[in-house]
Amino acid sequence: MSEKETETLLYLDGVSVSFDGFKALNELSLVIEAGEMRAIIGPNGAGKTTMMDVVTGKTRPDSGTILFDGNVDLTRLDEAAIAELGIGRKFQKPTVFDRHTVWDNLELALAGRRTTMSALFRAEGPQERQRIEELLGIIRLGEQRHTLAANLSHGQKQWLEIGMLLAQEPKLLLVDEPAAGMTDAETEATAVLLKEIAKEKSVIVVEHDMAFVRALGVKVTVLNEGSVLSEGTIDHVSEDPRVIEVYLGR
DSSP states (O other): OOHHHHHEEEEEEEEEEEETTEEEEEEEEEEEETTOEEEEEOOTTSSHHHHHHHHHTSSOOSEEEEEETTTEEGGGSOHHHHHHHTEEEEOSSOOOOTTSBHHHHHHHHSTTOOSHHHHHSSOOOHHHHHHHHHHHHHTTOGGGTTSBGGGSOHHHHHHHHHHHHHHTOOSEEEEEOTTTTOOHHHHHHHHHHHHHHTTTSEEEEEOOOHHHHHHHTOEEEEEETTEEEEEEOHHHHHTOHHHIIIIITO
């Protein structure tokens, strides 16, 4: 096997997507290693959302290669099949079941419970209870286990949804602007949470909050006009004149 197949979890090469003549992605190439957390930044319209769309199967690329976990061609699979492979996506606005408790939300999300009917009529076993307890510890919502999701703060809802993703045992998490709308304390706690998750999972974080990106302490990729503009540490990309011109200088 090649080095790419043994160490790379996600491999994009020359990926292009056009919408009515507008190139949302333009020969985008990106490599995410197994066990890596990567921050993706860039101005509005840079292609960040479209990048996540092609990885999760929501959008088909016009051209290019997208491989996952060795040599699985994501361009040939639909969204459901890609999710089953182990790619989870968290959108900017949290989507939790407001009328259910924190515990129930996690129980419904457990791997294997793909339908509401199977979740409602399948008995909860000791292994599942143990896993929910583990998830509550990871997302710091143990004291809110019996709280309705509707009564959580915005930040807590974000953590709950991250926990629901983890319940599905993904290999790769795509997290869209997790710090948006959070208090300073919640933002700080979220950075710690994601760093802990990244010890066992690969994580891609799309974010605008530069202080939050700095707190993550990971490699940063800057997108612009559908391509990689700059890549490296937060200090490296922050000092790149091209990044300052198109993004940070605004």
